[in-house]
Structures are given as C-alpha cells and as structure tokens.
Amino acid sequence: MGISQSKPQPEAGAQEKLTEALRALELRSEREIAEKDYVYIDNGPPPTYKLSEHQQTLSVDKISQWEREVLQDDKNLMALNAFAANDTNSILKRRSTVIGDTQIFNVKIPFEGSPVTNQRASGRCWLFASTNVFRVAIMKKYKLEKFELSQAYLFYWDKIEKANYFLENILQTVEDPLDGRLLQTLLASPVGDGGQWDMVANLVEKYGLVPQSLYPDAYNAMNSSLLNRLVTTKLREHALRLRRLASSPSLSSRASLGSVKEKMMQEIHLILTLMLGPPPSPKSAFEWQFYDKDGAYHNIQARPTEFAKELSDARTVKACGGTDVHRLFSLVNDPRNSYNTLLTVNRLGNVWGGRPVTYVNVDNVTIKKAVVETLKRGIPVFFGSDVGKYSDSSKGIMDTALFDYELAFNTKLALSKAERLMTGESAMTHAMVLTGVHLDEKTNEPVRWRVENSWSASAGTDGYFVMSDKWMDEFVYQAVVDPSVVSKEVRDVLKQEPKVLDLWDPMGALA
Template identity: 35%
Template sequence: MTDDTNTNPDTNATTAPSNTTVTPDDISRYSLAFESDRANRVAANAAVSNGVLAAATSYRGVRDLPRDFNVQLKQGSITNQRRSGRCWMFASLNTLRYEVMHRWNLDDFEFSENYLFFWDKIEKANVYLENVLATLDEPTDSRTFEVINEGPVDDGGWWQMFVNLADKYGLVPKSAYPESANSMDSDAFVQYLNTVLRGFAARLREAHAQGADMARLRQMKDDDMAVVYRMTAIALGEPPTHFEFTARTKGDADDGEAAEDVEKNGGEKKADDSADAGADAASADDSAAPAPKDGTENYDGTDRSGIIHEESITPLEFMHKYVPVSPDDFVTLCNAPMDRTPFGKRYAIKWSTNVAGTEQMTFVNVPMDTLRDAAVRQLEAGHPLWFACDCMQFALRGKGIFDPATVRVDELFGIELPYEKGEAIEYGDAPSNHAMTLTGVNLDADGRPNRWKVENSWGKTAGEDGYFVASNDWFDRYVTELVVRTDLLDDATRAILGTPVVEVEPWEPLTRPCE
C-alpha cells in the first residue's frame, strides 16, 4: 500500500495509513518482490502444477515417520462412512467392536452404523422440536435460536451422543441392518428433513403467537414426529426389533493368538485383559452366560463347533450380552488451553444433547500431558480410544499422514504459522471436525510417544489400507478430545468427575460436532 503513515512528533505515535485500498503501485511492489526471489518462482511452479499439499510434502518428513509401532492392537477390517458425516458413530463402534472381536474370538466383526443413524435422526428431530417449544418467545435472530435452528438433524456428533443412542436402542450387527443409499450419501435426505423440521418450527411458533396452549402445541409436535418417522423409514428402512445372529469363532489353533492382541516392544506381545474381563462379566451375568441346552453348548453361548447363534434377539439384549464393556464406562477428556476454560474442571455445552432427557455434552478439560498419558495407558492395557481432532491440518489423505514436519506449507509459502493451540481454538482455526480411533503408539527409549497409529473410517483407499500415522507433534496440536475408560483414569482426573459442571454457551470455541 502507499506509505501515508504519519508520525506525531509530540507523542511519537504512529497513525494508520489514510489510504485503505490496494493501489496499482502496491501491486507492482508486491509483484516485484515476488519475482525477484527464485524460491517463489520454484514454489509457484510446484504448487500450480501439483496443488499446495503435494508441493509442500517433505520427503524427509515422510521418511522420518515410519509406520512401525511397538504398541498396537489387532483391529478388524477397515470401515467406510462414505459420503456421510457419521465419523463419530464409526469411531465409537470401531472402539467397541474391537472388544467384541477379542472377547468372542472372532476374525472380524462390524456393527450396523445405519441402525444408529436411523435413531439419531429420530432423536435429533425430537430434541429440535423440544428446543423450539422451550424457546417459543425467543427471537428468531437471537444467538440461542440460531444455534438451535442451524442444522436440526445434521449428521455430526460426539461420543456422548453415541452413548445416548446405544443406552436407549442397543446395537445390532451390520448383517441385521445393512447400509442404505441414504446412509452412505446422506446430503439429500438430511437437507429435506431439515427443511420439513424448520417448517414445523415455524408452525409451532405461529400457533403459540396466536394463543394455542401447550397441550395443542404438543399434539402438533406429536403429529410432526410421525412425519419424521415416515420420512426416515422411507430413506433408511425400518430398523429391526428382533434379529437372527450367527458368528463363527476362530478354532483352537487360533485361541492363543486371539488373546495376545497387543503387540509390544518389537514383537513381544502382551495379553489383553479384556478377554478375562469379558469372561468375568459373562459369568456374573446370567443373560451373558445362558445355561447349557441339551449339553451341546458351552458356558459362553457357543456350541462345540464354535458357532454363536441367536434365533431372535433384541438390540438391547445383543448389546448387553455380547459387548463386554458398557458405553457408560468412559469419560471424555478435552485439551482446550484457553483462559476461559481452566484445566481441572468439568464443562457442559448447553443445547448439545441428541436425546431428550439426557445430559448435555460434558467433558473434563485437562493438560496435554494428562491427555497423552491417558492414551498411552489405555493402549498399553489393550484397548483402543475414540478421539476428535482437526483432521484438515497438515494432513495427506492419500499417504495417510498427519504431521507438520511432513506437510511443510510454512516452507512452501515462506511463512511462520502464528498459533499456539489455545489461540487456534479461540480464533476458530482448529476446531474438532472428525473422530477416529487410536489403535497403536510408538514409545521411545524413555517411554514417551513419538507417533500414533490411527484407524480411520474413509475406506481402504485413504491412507495405507485405511490407516494413518500421526506424529506426536500433530497429536499435541490438533487432538482436542479423547474418550478414556473410567477405570484407567489417573486419580487426579477421576476426582474431577464428582465436581459440579460449568455450563458454557454452544457458540463458545471449545469443541464442535465431528463429521
């Protein structure tokens, strides 16, 4: 810009330039500076021809981030959320399916994501209409109503939303309720369901303004929900109330290998405690350990040929019988290092639940050391972790890499990236937007993590057969939430669980639903 800066000789203060437009002279100076630097011309050639990320990729960074991990879990086949925002569901179910596979000695297993997707639409629609009824006198341009009305049944969510759905509706295997065209590509269905719901909201508010009592408004809402159910059933198909389930366990020759599912320290294997824990739970729960029928079944419900078979079982019965951990036995930790959210407290986000009558999205804000140590502790104990992050930062989807030392946009553009983590969250530059599953970590000679194995839900063509590697630097900067088993928390963090929650507004820059 033109140099119209003025300095007051009395105060020695500098005032802003009077000319606020970009002038032709400014452009000439910018261009001259650009063209005079050989590095700029080389960078432009690379970026224009190949794109920013490819041009910024450091071969040294790729070389220095191997895909070997001295603690890693054996997971099932990679999953694929396709063109939907269900990552939080996939990551949640991938976390639990690991426990199912290793409790029941299965080669592979996948839950039905479509089943929870159906109930998530029903419950989010119900919560939206309930929120409309709770804010009938709120102006439509108020910040609260804008948050409520932003995306009534959008796909995104958190671990706690998964827990709400599983507790109410149970879980089913994928064979009982496969994917549909609209679960794999959800945009059109969600668009029109949102449109219908906003129309319902307008009618409810209009009836209230005309003097309708709450009984009348609730009758209108009940009629609205019947329409929501019809639309969802047409788009996704009605979910099963009972289903048949058959699975074959691995043979005796594989039993030892199945129990040793945590590889540690260069090939040495650490036995997983989850199998014993599951067996203990099964022996303590009659529903999980049916009495033998005519002497052909073992204590765990399988027959002697290694077949698990259920003629007719409900989703809740299935979850309680075959999932060896409860979704409620986890807590969400968050690392949001901002002045407005001191560490060592529980926070709850207003208007954030997806099931009426359940608590809002709640998390414990802890320092990064605490978050990182919890992740290592849980992986070493033989259990994967759900986590949320900003997956757009320093990410190479094709290569399966999350790493600032590999994606050198700073070198490509000749810039310094300005943000510390708290500042990036505060200014909306690095919100959580994607959930995945941690299934491994590499520890250095001092026991500190230097890279992480990440199971994604973008199919086998993303990353290396669906898996990504994240440097610890990236983990510290961009992982914002981690779901940890309560029994594996450190004592100081566990003590925070009994403290009152601090409510925060839904627009505060703490966390965002993951898609």
C-alpha cells in the same frame, strides 16, 4: 565471598545518566529486534500514532511494488511455475517426514477390529469410531475374525432423536428472537450427521446395538446429503409453525402443541423409514447366526438393548483387560479454559433428557498418559480431532512437519491451539480410533500414533494412518478413556458443576 571484585560506585548524577543510557540501549535493542528489516535512527521520541493516520485503502502502486519484489526473487519464480501446474501440498510435502512416519509401533493393541470400515459419503465418523471400539469387546467375547456393528442402526435412531431434540429446543426458546444467534445456530443443522461420545452412549442405552448383517447400510445412509436436506427443510417448517402456535393468544392453539408436534415427528419418521429402511425394534429379539474363528456355529437371540449390555458382563470385561466400554468418558484439551474443570455445551445433544455432553478438560500430558495406558490394556481409543490440518489422506499421514509452508511463502502459520479455537480456525471435525503408539526407548515419551480411520482400506496404509505426537498436541481435542487410567483428581472433576459453553462454541462441534 571473595569472588566478586570491588568496583567504585558512580556519583548520584552519573548513576542517573548511566541508567538512562542503558534504558535507551535496551529500547533500541527491542526496536531493532521488532523491526530488524529497518534502519533505526534516534531522532528523539517517536510521534504519537493515531489509528486514523494509517493508509486505509489499498494502493495499486503499492501492490505493483510488492509484485515487483516478489518476482525479483528466483525462488518465487520457481514456486510460481510449480504452483501453476501442480497441487501445492504435493510440492511442499517433506520427503523426510513421509519416510519417518512409519507404521512401526512398540505399543499396539493385540487385537484390532476387522474389517476396516467405510463411512462413505456421510458424516457418520463418530458412529464408526465408537462401534469400532465396541466391536473389539464383542469380537473378543465371541472369538470372531471379522465383525461390524450396524452403524446404520444407530444412525437411524440418532436422526429420530435429533429431530425430537430440535423441536423441544424450539419450544423452549419461543421467547428468543428468531434472528438471534441461538435460534440461528439451532436452525443451521438440526439433524446433521455428526455427534459426540455421550450422544452415542445415549443411543446405545436406549436402543442397544445390532450386528451389521441384520441392518446393513442403505444407499441414503452411505450418501446422506439428500436425506439431511429433506429432513432439515421439514424441521425448519415445523419450527416456524410451533413458534406461531406457542405465541398464539388462543388457548386451544397452545393446547394443541403436543399433538401437533407428534404429527410432525410422524412425518419425520416417514421420511427416515422410507430412505433408510425400518430398523430392528429395540424391544424385539433378533437372531444372529455366525461361525467363530474356530469354525464353531453360534445362534444368538437377544434384544438390541440386551446385546449392548453384554459389553458390561464379567466375561466381556475380563476379555477387555478389566475395561467396561460403557463406563468410558471424554477427556478434552481446550487451552482456552482452565484445566481440571468440567465443560458442557448448552442445548447440544440428541436424546431429550438423556446424558449431557460433558468433557473433563485436562492438559495434553494427562490425555496422552491415559491413552497409552488404555492401549496397553488392549483397548482402542475413540478420539476427536481436526483431521484436515497438515494431513495427507492418500498416504495416511498427519504431521505438523508434513508441508513446508514457511519455505514456500516465507511466513509462519503462528496461531496457537487456543487462538485457533478462538478464531474459528480449528475445531473437532472428525472422530477416529487410536490402536497403537511408538514410545521413545530412552524417554518413554510418545513419538507417533497408529490411527484406525473409517475411510476404507484404500486410504492410508490399508485404512490406517500415522499421527505424529506434535500433531496430537496441536490438533487432537478429545480422547475417550477408562476412568481407572486417570488420577482420582481427574475423576473427581466429573462431580463438579460444569461450565456451560455456548452452542456455537468450538467444543460444540460435532465430529
């Protein structure tokens, strides 16, 4: 009271004129902001714009004008010369970002798996990332210096299961048009190398785990393109035959579907077994002999399923700070969908009748808090991301500030995370493992993250990458964590009826 001075009130007519004048100034200001490169001249209301009135074809004269404008800028001339003889990203790489993204972390799991793995010319990153999580528990239990689980063992069974899953989907969609989006998506990649965490869980539950020394990589596991082409071609052939039989008016033809499908699977089994080698039987005991880090000899005899279950025994869980790796679940950040909701993907999986692929959709803050808490317990974190964006595999850096595209091209890449998903610009393309984080000493907020990759020790710093926190916000979509590191509210999302996304949705991408 008493702060504001009294002001005379304008007359009613003057008030209306003042309002109109202010509104005109506001509109003019907005237009000047939106069209700051143009001179604004107020000649009354703008003409009505019709879509048909715009220039629909490209004018050669206009393009020539644009070119002259580009070449009048000395900066553009220098860029033109540099880009003509060099890799563009190497020129635009910010030196300050490279220097700042250092492999120093104040939170780091005390026991990182060794050796650094190498998926070679295959898309098995999800199997390498998941076994890199599992092996830490086994290495702690048996006091091992170095150890790898057999990725090829899971790879073999995944191919078998995916082939069966595909044929069952074909039988369930015989009424759908062959040229429809669903069938075309199913046919596009029936046995691709990629996968998801829940698909790993299905394989481990049904087939277990074995040490890599008992089933090492064959050539076609490390170089999977020919294997995939052969099996894919055969499955597409099988799909057409099954659809014809299922649609046949003949009762005997339809009755033969089961036996025909079994013969088809036998053919797929033959190709896989010859190219990958017969794997250990999940129902027979293997013998694994090794020395621990103290030099003590051990001889373990167990079925693969029994060996996998050891990850949940009391001794192993205690060694992992109370975490049972079989209970881990997926958090995702998908800003297109409501947070604290359960998501799943239609007809996405590998083991028919197995655990569905599900995600608890949360904000980035929830994901990062859960990951930090998991790392503090000494457990690595499986995560899915779009690894190709703003990354340098030779230096092992993933940072949104790594390349200065705006400086070079005078334009911003302005899509949001949601918009990148909506337009197909981004998706989960690669799975890796988080093993550390650097927290700001004042705010306790993440600054950068330590990433264990599966591209050999020659990539990054001895196989490890640095990921900026901003890159995590923009290009990390998934983190697999212990239920105990999230709130009850988040855990309860698992009880919801999931929202079903289409098979071609970006969340259906397989890392």
